[in-house]
Amino acid sequence: CWTGHAYAGEYYSQFVPNENVNxxxxxxxxxxEHILRACPRYEDHRHILQKASxxxxxxxxxxxxxxxxxxxxxxxxxxxxxxxGRPR
Numbered sequence: 001c002w003t004g005h006a007y008a009g010e011y012y013s014q015f016v017p018n019e020n021v022n023x024x025x026x027x028x029x030x031x032x033e034h035i036l037r038a039c040p041r042y043e044d045h046r047h048i049l050q051k052a053s054x055x056x057x058x059x060x061x062x063x064x065x066x067x068x069x070x071x072x073x074x075x076x077x078x079x080x081x082x083x084x085g086r087p088r
Contacts, residue, residue: 036082045078
């Protein structure tokens, strides 16, 4: 997520041009910020990130120990940034 290398349209648009860049929710370009802050697919899990940053500020999430721990839990629980977008 920090490097931008992920199963997301934002990454695909630059490095895998044959992949669809749209979010399954209908958003035109699936970005990491969209996934973390706005995508309705992950609304049920967003409270995990809000424990570390009320506004889900990427600087707080990616730049603090508390944020990284919250992000790890969010990813495990939600399946965000996986090929299927679902938990394993």
